[in-house]
Amino acid sequence: MKIHPRRFARFLAVCFSLSVLLYCIFHLPGGEDGDPPTYKAEIISAAQTDGAFSSFAPGSVQYDVTARLTSGPAAGTEVSFLHATANNPAFDIHPQAGEEVLLRAEGEGYAIADYDRLPGIVWLLIGFGVLLVLFGGLTGLKALFVLLFAVLLIAKGLISFILFSPSHILFWTFLIGSVITLATQLIIGGRNRKSAGAIIGTIGGIFVAGILALIAIHGTYLTGIDEEQATMLKVLYLQDVDFRELLFSGIILGALGAVMDVAVSIAAAQYEMKQLAPATKFKALVSSGLSVGRDVMGTMANTLVLAYIGGALPLILLISAQPNIDLIRVLNLNMIAAEIVRSLIGSIGLLCAIPITAYATAFLLTVKKARRRRGTSATPRA
Secondary structure (H helix, E strand, C coil), rough: CCCCCHHHHHHHHHEEEEHHHHHHHHHHCCCCCCCCCCCEEEEEEEEEEECCHHHHHCCCCCEEEEECCCCCCCCCCEEEEECCCCCCCCCCCCCCCCCCCEEEEEECEEEEEEEECCHHHHHHHHHHHHHHHHHHHHHHHHHHHHHHHHHHHHHHHHHHHHHHHHHHHHHHHHHHHHHHHHHHHHHHHCCCCHHHHHHHHHHHHHHHHHHHHHHHHHHCCCCCCCCHHHHHHHHHHCCCCCCHHHHHHHHHHHHHHHHHHHHHHHHHHHHHHHHHHHCCCCHHHHHHHHHHHHHHHHHHHHHHHHHHHHCHHHHHHHHCCCCCCCHHHHCCHHHHHHHHHHHHHHHHHHHHHHHHHHHHHHHHHHHHHHHHHHHHCCCCCC
16 A cells, blocks of 8 residues: 655644643643532522521521522432522622523532523524524534634633643634634645645744734733633632743734734735736735725734724723723723733734735745746756
């Protein structure tokens, strides 16, 4: 049996990649064990009662709850317990009959841990997947696969690598971002010059954004600890981690999708132009790519900025509710400066990806034919 060296090399590369991915999923650390188990349950009845807990938390409410367990070893069993709120809108749960909740075992009884939000999320995911396949066909199916792959790679790859070796967060971020870029372009676009140009443009734009992010984070004295979750991580789990590197990782991952979108749009336009007019020269392809980039960059920059503004909307409302606060003081707040740096760095990376993609794709689409012409001209005539 004849062995093709290229096919064998590809086969080995696929086997190695799958082995690394499976190792990341099943062996690298993904968090701490030992948390008490939670069980799904349906609220049968919830009656408000008087209790002594209100003396410790004024405004709190106590409920006498009866629920039916729908998962776990005691599924089908009805349990009764007292549930009290703490007058904290962020965490209070006011149970009502028919609601789905999660119960946590506490001693001989149970307590409400949270609402069971997973069914609603699953239905949204199913609707998203169906619409993606319905409108996109095979390409939509590929996009869904790539999306799931990217989420899995970040959840079980990047996060596990950070927990496994927190001193190399910058390297892990670039590695995972590059793998996501390669997988997305090769699976959706195929193995061609268009995908190669888009890959070069995306990685180039992210590389520029990464360098600027490092400079901006240190130049603006950002700490990376601007939310309660970051503070909790720093105090309880990641005392030795530089959270500025985590901020860097968040900036890169946040900009990756938009940069990739711009790069694909430019490379696809140049590729189609070359297919329709094979005689198109390098300069014309570059001009076409830059023109497409100019049309796309406005909307994509808005996408990045609006996404960050949407995430920080409660904070913006909090600041707006205090009209007498000093604007200079507001802009110098760590959390505000971090959001501004995120949006600006992502937009700069997007802008830099436009010329990189345009020139790289134009070069790839014209270089091979130029070599062929030189080879043909060098061949002696009979």
